Amino acid sequence: MTHGAILADAVRVSILGGLLSLDRTAAFQSMVSRPMVTAPVIGLVMGNIACGLVAGITLELLLSGDLPVGGHVPLHETSIAAAVTAVAAIALEAAAPAGKAALAVAPALLLVLPAAVLYRYADKAARGFNERIALAADRAFERGRAPRLRARNLTGLAVFFLTASAALFATLLPMMYAAQAVAAGRMEPRWLHPALAGLVVLALASAVRAVETRGGLLIFSASGAAAAIGLMAVT
């Protein structure tokens, strides 16, 4: 890919990732910010929806236990999903003719995980900046005026969007160049098969842990065994 094409992709993914991430905290919470949705959308934009679907499922399950409870700010799963999909798609394109979409997801995740620290920092910075909105409302009350609360509240949307998009853009460019350089000319590297299997196991373990309930492991094992018997019978 040319420098211009990579830059254009980075801008597109940053803007779209920033918009989708609004759904996470700032508006709606309709789950379009979850990896299960974000990754396929970014995959579609990057021209590799299969890559987005694999990244979406694995990241959704992997991060399902990190909940926004109380004041805890969880990992920014939207930015992680957007970055992993974009990096994996670039790597697959560089390894033309494209290898199996799933294979690029595990190394892309390893490349993106250090950037997750910055995504969370940006999220916390947005929440810190929002204190100003509350303070401005307080000042208006003290002056005996009714602040335009609805308008003030919505300015938080811009804060969340700008911080998420900026953090994504700052990290995407170097990661996309790195992915392209590493993947160029390598067709369907078989050495990534064990890592893909590991990623699936890790995602399942994390999801089972997240929904831990009485007898949960037993239910998981029993349904897995029943499905296995059914699949064997069909084969």
Add this chain to the structure above:
Amino acid sequence: MRGRGTLARVLWGSFFIQSSWSFTRMQGIGFGAAVSPALEDIYDGGEACRDALKRHSAYYNSHPYMGCAVLGASVRLEEMASLGECAPGAATEFKKKVMGVFGALGDEFFWGSLRPFAAALGALAVFSSGVWGVALFLGVFNAVHLRMRCSMLAKGAELGEGVAGYVSSLALPRWSERLRAAACAALGVLAALAVFAAARPAADGHGAGVALVFVPGLAALGIAVFLLGALMKKGMSPTSAAYLVLVPLIVYGVIAY
């Protein structure tokens, strides 16, 4: 008095209850903004309206969807206060009493149970139908989420403080248990499908050969899930687990192939 369509405007505002989320005030400003259309109607502007807005912009934090029950009850209590049927601070007191409990209920039900259940179903559907699995995930989650938002707001506006009894009658902890068990079952099926998909090409797609790869593969996956789950229970984060699992496997892959 509250006009027609006011509750619809409060409902719309509830979707933005976290827009200006901050560490000290949390959802306070968002709550004030969401309830403001009703306060403007009830108090018809003026000083009483401003005082009510100030009360409702103070610290508040709960689950964003469960906030609809609190918003509805606040509208009802402010109406009663405007008619002198209760103290002006009754809504604020009610919010303080229920926000923690409603928050815990919502976190457990929506984030901890319904979302993983919808995700497990969606992941299963992606395996068989591709992108339709994403639509299933969104459909299952939002069908429940939107219905509960609307019903809790309406019940809150009708019952006032009595909305706590309505929320209790929903038996959310019991439903959480059921959804978690169903999610575990769906994940078990997903695990079997994933191993089967890997075993088929490895055994050239023939019956007995598939069984020879599939059965040990499934057993190994079960053991790995159990061991990793135990590590995560001890406090290992998903990112640490990713490094622990993926880096050695990539190194192994490079050496072995």
